[in-house]
Amino acid sequence: MSEAQKQLTVDPLEGTDLKAERVQQEAMAPVLIEPVVERLKAERVQLRLSRMPGWGLVAGGYAIDRVRDLASAHSAAEYGTFVLREAARARQKVRIGLNGARVVITVLGPRRGQNRGIGMAQLDFAAGLL
16 A cells, blocks of 8 residues: 555544543634724714815715726726725725726725724725825
8 A cells, every 4th residue: 555545544533632621722712803993973074084085975974985087997997906905905894886987985884883984994094095
């Protein structure tokens, strides 16, 4: 029997030392909780948005959006990809809409918990987009 065949016939759990206590400890591992974000009052959000040309508050106050018309559909798709990449780096939730050369960027705030709505993190992210 070749070495490869021997490896295939070996039980993968044979040599592991699983004890009930260890399994329970792993099952009780800490769960990651979203960081607390500062929720801003509506007046502060509006003040900040007034200094961000093109950005506006979406009805309900859970998001901000901006419409950009670019030179071509290809440019709009490239810009949408850029925004998605930046959102992943900044851990922000965004929605991108493409229609020809028009791109709609929506930055979403948390919708659950005490801190739902637009906060400084969302405003800073949107302001940083070119």
